[in-house]
Structures are given as C-alpha cells and as structure tokens.
Amino acid sequence: MTDKETTDVGPWNGVETLTDLEARTETGTYLGTSRHTDADSIRRHYGIRRFDAGDYDWKSVVPGMLMHAKDNSAYSPAGGTSFLCIGSYGAGKSTMAHTVAVQVLDVNSHLNEMGVWRASESRSEWVRFAPWARVYVPRSCEVEARIVSTDEANPYEREVDLEDVVREVVAYEDVHDLNQNVLEPGKFHVVYPDPDFRKCQEIYRRSSKEYDLTFEPGDPVQQWWVSWVQDRVENGPYTFTSAFLDEIHEIISQEVSKDAFDSYQKVQLYRDCHIDARKFNLSLFQWGQDATDVHEKLRRKERWRITMNGRANPTRSSQVVGWDSIPMNTDLASRMKTGQALAYTQTNFEPFTWPDIPKPTDEELKVRLRPKQENARDSVAAEGGGVA
Numbered sequence: 168m169t170d171k172e173t174t175d176v177g178p179w180n181g182v183e184t185l186t187d188l189e190a191r192t193e194t195g196t197y198l199g200t201s202r203h204t205d206a207d208s209i210r211r212h213y214g215i216r217r218f219d220a221g222d223y224d225w226k227s228v229v230p231g232m233l234m235h236a237k238d239n240s241a242y243s244p245a246g247g248t249s250f251l252c253i254g255s256y257g258a259g260k261s262t263m264a265h266t267v268a269v270q271v272l273d274v275n276s277h278l279n280e281m282g283v284w285r286a287s288e289s290r291s292e293w294v295r296f297a298p299w300a301r302v303y304v305p306r307s308c309e310v311e312a313r314i315v316s317t318d319e320a321n322p323y324e325r326e327v328d329l330e331d332v333v334r335e336v337v338a339y340e341d342v343h344d345l346n347q348n349v350l351e352p353g354k355f356h357v358v359y360p361d362p363d364f365r366k367c368q369e370i371y372r373r374s375s376k377e378y379d380l381t382f383e384p385g386d387p388v389q390q391w392w393v394s395w396v397q398d399r400v401e402n403g404p405y406t407f408t409s410a411f412l413d414e415i416h417e418i419i420s421q422e423v424s425k426d427a428f429d430s431y432q433k434v435q436l437y438r439d440c441h442i443d444a445r446k447f448n449l450s451l452f453q454w455g456q457d458a459t460d461v462h463e464k465l466r467r468k469e470r471w472r473i474t475m476n477g478r479a480n481p482t483r484s485s486q487v488v489g490w491d492s493i494p495m496n497t498d499l500a501s502r503m504k505t506g507q508a509l510a511y512t513q514t515n516f517e518p519f520t521w522p523d524i525p526k527p528t529d530e531e532l533k534v535r536l537r538p539k540q541e542n543a544r545d546s547v548a549a550e551g552g553g554v555a
Contacts, residue, residue, distance in 0.1 A: 168218070168229065168266050168521045178212050179527045185314050186331045188297050188527060205299045205355055206272035213524055218270040225515040232471040232510065233267070235275045235407055235450065243470075247407070247450035249441065251415070251466065252508070253458050254475025259505050259521070260454050261292040263475070264411055266521040267452055268296075271409045272355065279352040280407040285392060286359045287414075291532040293357050295524050297333045301354055303345060304329075305361035306338040308536040315531045332532060333357075341366035342391065342398050352406045360391035363538055367394035371436075374401055378436055380429035384538075387428055389417045393437045400440045400447050407448045415453035416460035423462065438464040463488045473510045476503035480511070 182188060203211070210217065220230035220242065231242035238245050254260045272282050284293050286302070293300060304310050312329040316322050330336050339345040343366050350356055361367075367382035374397065382394055392412070399408065412418070419437055423430035444451055455461050467489030474480040480500040484493050494516045500509040507520050 168233075168263075168270060168519045178214075179525065182527045185294060185297070185528055185530050185532055186327055188294075188332055204273070204276045204353060206269050206276060209269045209296060209299055209355070210273055213269075213522070215266065215269060215522055215524075218274040223517055223519075225517050228471070228510050228512060228515050228517040229519050231512075233271050233274060235271075235278060235280065235448070237278070244445070246445040246448050247409075248471065249444065249451040249469060250453065250471035250473055250510075251458070251461065251469045252452075252454045252473035252475065253456070253478060254454070254473075254508070255456060255477050257505070258475040258477050258508075259523075260413065260475065262506070262524045263508065263521050264292075264413060264452075264454060265295055265524045268355065268409070268411050271450070271452075272353070275407060275409075276353065278407040280409060281350060281352050282355045283350065283408060283410045284355070284357045285410065285412045286357045286534070287389075288359075288533070288535055290413075291534060292413075292526075294332070294532050295526055296355055296357075297527065299355050300333045300357045301335045301337055301351070302329065302333045302357045302359070303337050303339050303349060304359045304536060305363065305365070306340055307361065307363050307365065307540070308538050310336070311535040311537065313533045313535075315533055317529050317531060329534065342394050343370060343402065346395070346399050346402065347404065350408075358395075359534065359536055360388050360395070362388045362391075362536060363540075364391055364394065367391065370394060370398045370402070376436060376439060378429070378432035380432035380436065387430075390428065390430070390433050392418050393433045393440075396437060396440045396444070396449070396451070399449055400443050403447070405448050407450075409450040409452060411452050413454045415455045415465075416457075419462045419465045421460055421462045434462050434464055438462075438468060441465060441468055471510060471512055473508050474500040475508040476505055477501060480509050480516075484513075 220226055223229050226242040232248045232250050234241045236245055268282050272280055310329055312327050313324055314327050315324045339349045363384045364382045419434050423434050425431045478500055479498045480495055481487050481493050482495050484490050490513050492513045494514055509518050
C-alpha cells in the first residue's frame with residue numbers, strides 16, 4: 168500500500184449531503200466511455216498512488232497477499248490469497264479496507280478482478296466509494312434508506328432513495344443467482360445479505376460437505392456469508408474475486424456453539440471453504456478488533472496476518488494459533504501511528520502505510536431490509552385478517 172499523492176482539490180468539494188453524489192454516479196467508467204477502470208477512477212479521485220511491488224523489501228509479504236496470478240508468476244502461489252487484520256477502534260481499519268479494495272482491483276485489473284464488500288445494516292463505511300458502487304439487495308426485501316446527521320449542532324434525519332446515493336441498485340433472486348448472473352467482473356460491489364437465505368440450504372444439500380446444519384429464515388443474517396463463500400467456491404464462476412469482510416468475528420466467532428442456528432457447524436463449513444478458496448481464485452480479506460474473537464479454526468489457516476497501529480504484534484509463535492515461527496522478536500506495531508500497520512508471514516514482516524480516504528459528508532447512511540412477506544403479514548394483522 169502507498170501514501171497519497173499531493174492534490175490541491177478535495178475529493179468531495181461541492182458535496183453537502185449524500186444525495187449530492189447522484190450527479191457523480193454517471194461516471195465514464197459506468198457509461199463505458201472511459202479508458203480507465205473503476206479502480207483506476209477511484210484511485211485518481213482520491214490521489215492514491217498506484218501499487219508498486221518495488222516499494223517493499225519482502226515481496227512475499229504485502230505484494231504477495233495483494234497481487235494475484237493464474238500461475239506462479241506473482242509473489243505467492245497461483246489463485247486467491249487471504250489475510251486476517253487486527254486493529255482497535257480508531258486505528259484506521261475502514262480507510263485501510265478501502266485502500267486494499269481499490270489497490271487489489273487496480274493492480275489485478277489485467278485479471279478483470281471483481282470486489283465484493285460485505286454490507287451491514289448497522290454501518291455504511293462504503294459510501295466513500297458510492298459513485299462507483301453497484302449495491303445489491305435481495306429481491307424478496309423492501310429497502311428503506313435514511314440519512315442521519317452526526318452533527319450535534321445540526322441534527323436531522325430524512326428518508327432517501329438508495330438510488331439517489333449510489334451508482335446503481337440491483338436486486339438478486341438468491342445467493343446462487345447473485346454469483347452466477349448478477350456480479351460483474353472488474354466492478355466494486357456492495358452486497359447486502361438475504362435474511363430469507365433463499366437457495367442456501369439447496370446449495371449446502373448438493374455439497375459433499377456434511378455437518379448436519381440448516382440454513383433457514385430466522386438464522387443470524389451474517390451466516391448468509393458462509394453460504395455465499397460456499398456457493399462461490401463450489402459452483403463458481405471462477406473469475407478472480409476479492410471479498411472484503413469487516414468485523415469477521417460476527418461471522419466466525421470464537422464463542423459459537425452447536426446452537427439452534429448450527430453456528431459451530433457453519434464455522435466448520437466456512438473453514439473448509441476458506442481452505443479451498445485459493446485454488447478457485449477467491450481472496451478473503453478479513454478485519455477484526457481482537458484475534459481471540461475470531462474462531463481458531465479460521466486463525467489456523469491464515470498465511471498472512473496484519474497487526475495495526477496501537478496493538479502489540481506477536482513476538483512468539485505460541486501467540487499465533489497454528490504458526491510454527493514468528494519473524495519479529497520485538498514489538499513494532501504498538502508504537503505506530505494511525506495509518507500504519509505491520510504485515511507478516513511466518514518468515515518475513517514488513518510495515519506499510521495507507522492514506523486517509525475521507526467520507527463525502529459527516530452523515531451516516533442507514534439501510535434497512537425488511538422481507539416483503541413480513542410486511543404482508545403485518546398488513547393483514549393490521550386489517551384484522553388472517554390466513555385461511
């Protein structure tokens with residue numbers, strides 16, 4: 168990752184509220200009239216330097232985890248990569264994730280690599296990329312969007328159309344339809360999971376993996392991502408794809424058990440699909456606030472780890488589950504400043520930096536999905552009706 172190029176003009180001049188972004192969503196990359204890719208357009212907008220492997224002493228560390236290839240011509244084995252990044256609140260996880268996303272898509276544009284950002288109803292950091300974002304929502308849900316001011320001196324809240332904030336909103340039928348027919352190579356996608364889990368159980372039932380589990384409506388919605396990874400690994404398409412998964416412990420928690428939602432079995436399923444992801448050109452970039460919150464079955468399988476500023480990096484192999492050695496013999500990361508982190512494998516380590524990527528405004532975008540069947544039931548109840 169690299170520092171920001173100097174620019175005299177702020178990236179969001181003239182934007183006072185998030186719906187002002189609508190005029191910027193018809194970019195040349197969207198219309199097909201630009202020679203630049205989406206990633207290149209984002210990079211130029213924010214003044215981010217192009218990723219250069221020559222900036223790093225150990226090519227197997229940062230270049231190895233971000234650069235992909237169909238053969239062994241990159242700095243890591245062919246196919247996908249993954250990392251687990253740990254950082255405290257305020258360390259810059261969100262801006263780092265955005266930098267990783269744009270640089271991964273940019274440096275791998277020759278592979279027409281696509282990006283998939285894990286969206287959540289509780290946060291919307293991805294609005295930094297709103298003019299380039301194709302936002303995906305399940306067709307079975309109604310979408311409610313609100314803009315909420317975080318300015319104590321000027322508090323307000325108003326409903327908006329999500330289409331007035333982002334480049335495009337696209338509905339998908341089910342998890343398999345999303346992968347097979349909807350996601351587009353070379354694009355930055357923001358995906359909201361389907362609370363109805365449509366076709367998730369069918370995909371699992373057709374698999375050779377057997378853990379005695381069920382995907383069904385009412386399960387914690389973050390478990391949908393386990394099915395998405397499984398479908399992508401087992402059924403393709405095998406276009407190079409990078410998934411950006413913040414708060415990974417919400418999906419793969421250390422505290423899971425064999426509960427009514429089969430949470431432990433789904434951790435096992437994610438672990439197995441994670442192992443297979445590389446050879447099917449799927450990269451899983453995962454962030455969390457504490458490594459011990461993330462299930463050890465996943466931690467054992469990570470080839471790359473990152474410790475962000477303000478946290479002590481490991482100095483003994485016993486501190487990293489599943490690793491036999493640690494290349495650092497002293498703490499480097501805890502003394503780093505915001506925007507700095509330490510990446511490492513079992514053999515080498517390297518510090519790196521990333522630029523600030525400002526949000527368009529201080530507002531928050533709140534998105535809520537509500538199953539249409541639920542809305543219909545509420546309407547019948549309000550009218551005093553019922554099901555015959």
